[in-house]
Amino acid sequence: MADKKHWIANFIKDGKFRVRVNGSYSEWQNVTSGIPHGSVLDPLLFSIYINDLMDCYDRIYVFADDAKIYRHIHCPEDCKLLQHAMTDLQLWSQKWLLSLNNNKCCVVSYFRSVDKSIRYTLVDNNNQEVALERNDKVKDLGVWFDEKLSFRKHTQNKINKAYMMLGIIRQNFKYLASPTFILIYKSMVRSHLDHCCSVWAPYTKGDIEALEKVQKRATKLVLSRAS
Numbered sequence: 001m002a003d004k005k006h007w008i009a010n011f012i013k014d015g016k017f018r019v020r021v022n023g024s025y026s027e028w029q030n031v032t033s034g035i036p037h038g039s040v041l042d043p044l045l046f047s048i049y050i051n052d053l054m055d056c057y058d059r060i061y062v063f064a065d066d067a068k069i070y071r072h073i074h075c076p077e078d079c080k081l082l083q084h085a086m087t088d089l090q091l092w093s094q095k096w097l098l099s100l101n102n103n104k105c106c107v108v109s110y111f112r113s114v115d116k117s118i119r120y121t122l123v124d125n126n127n128q129e130v131a132l133e134r135n136d137k138v139k140d141l142g143v144w145f146d147e148k149l150s151f152r153k154h155t156q157n158k159i160n161k162a163y164m165m166l167g168i169i170r171q172n173f174k175y176l177a178s179p180t181f182i183l184i185y186k187s188m189v190r191s192h193l194d195h196c197c198s199v200w201a202p203y204t205k206g207d208i209e210a211l212e213k214v215q216k217r218a219t220k221l222v223l224s225r226a227s
Helices: 003-011 041-051 050-057 076-095 152-170 178-194 206-227
Strands: 062-064 066-069 121-125 130-131 137-140 144-146
Touching: 041 050, 050 062, 050 076, 066 076, 076 121, 144 152, 152 178, 152 206, 178 206
Parallel strands: none
Antiparallel strands: 062 066, 121 130, 137 144
8 A cells, every 4th residue: 555655756756768769779867857758647747747837927828848928018017027927937947847948938029010129038057147039920839920910921831831732642643533532632731721720810812812722723633633
């Protein structure tokens, strides 16, 4: 019975890992943070591990190991509050041995006219303040958000991806019956265009026509393959 009380502790302590490259293995190294991967306990333990992250700041979105904090900036005081929240978030990460990678952290603002002179900082390993990079667009869960929220870059990327998939279909299938094409089209092409479409659905005439051209080309493709 005593051993059962320490199941979780025994599960997460004294972990080791190694890397395999082309059949060769590295030396075993100790796992100093995080939880083991590949078990049914992973989601539960991870949720417990980051459960108090939301206590750092009330305006935070968390998806797995990806966190975003935000604030409406109306005055300089709002900038100070956001910087304070970022500092608290970094202190939390250091406390729980999940140090932030400053190179993967960035700032993006959504407004018609953005004051890019405002700087937000984190502390590096040498205890020096480092200004975070300010981007005009950021990718979140497969969707590109630009500072104008036009989704122009995302729409173009999806169109290019759809044309690439149509090219693969054209090269690998000499004959396509309509039912077969519909199945392939939905899985290889339409899936890219449908991903989070409720978020980035185009509203300009040019973007809508560009997306419609993908379907028109697909229609011509099935007709040529069937003949």
